[in-house]
Amino acid sequence: MKLGFIGCGNMANAMLGGIIKNNIIASSDIISSDLNDVSLEVAKDTLGIKVTKDNKEVVDQSDIIVLSVKPQFYSSVINEIKYLIKENQIFISIAPGQTLEGLRTAFGRELKIVRTMPNTPALVGEGITAMCYNKNVTEKEADLVASILAGFGKVEVITENLMDAVVGVSGSSPAYVFMFIEALADGAVAAGMPRNKAYTFAAQAVLGSAKMVLDTGKHPGELKDMVCSPGGTTIEAVRMLEKEGFRSSVMEAVKACIDKAKSL
Ligand SMILES: NC(=O)C1=CN([C@@H]2O[C@H](COP(=O)(O)OP(=O)(O)OC[C@H]3O[C@@H](n4cnc5c(N)ncnc54)[C@H](OP(=O)(O)O)[C@@H]3O)[C@@H](O)[C@H]2O)C=CC1
């Protein structure tokens, strides 16, 4: 199995780190192209993969091709490679707003296309990737793609109509979570805690809370109530978060993200 990435930036590095570390595909069987010499040098040195400046070489040498450039560059790269892709190759999109039908139109013919939405926690093996695929992809091929994506976290097969929601809730949400961690730490720093220690306490609290949601299966509201002692400290913080519109601002942020994904 030969895997190719066109574009070797943040997301490609996060995905490839897990794929190689977990021995899903050997680095010698992976090739990536990029316009940027520095990105290629970094990928070659840190991941040990083959690198090239030529996108066509990636298509030529790969069974599965991941297009990991920004969505605005999708059409120009697809125009460059569309005549080279063969019907037995699998094309994977990781971009928001790029629909299966839109990609078929861009390629101008029926190909095996998988649409995914990963996230950067892939870098530490804790990503979550949503995937859907067109009628040309067999169940066996979908399982193969899912096993590659599982190299850097969880994988969920979903219907395409939910893909924009995935961008809002997991593709982009690490950025909002980092802002939350930063703000938690700022609060502790304001109370005198050294900054590095504050990041450790804030991040571990977020990690542990997320794990409680996943491991217990309990409603997040019930888990929140378990922290709020009657007449205690937490309910004062919760009261202030409600007053300042915390949950509403998060929901509005997710909506803005989804609206943007739909518009791309
Ligand atoms: N970052 C994230 O958290 C997530 C990103 N995604 C999606 O992943 C894709 C990649 O994003 P990300 O990794 O963040 O972006 P980056 O900008 O970090 O990486 C893209 C790389 O592709 C290079 N590039 C641009 N044009 C071409 C081209 N024509 N041929 C070859 N390489 C090219 C860029 O070079 P240069 O810098 O010189 O332009 C850059 O090195 C996007 O579609 C994004 O929406 C999906 C989920 C999460």
Ligand SMILES: O=C(O)[C@@H]1CCC=N1
């Ligand atoms: O900001 C973006 O457009 C990309 C897609 C999801 C996360 N990052």
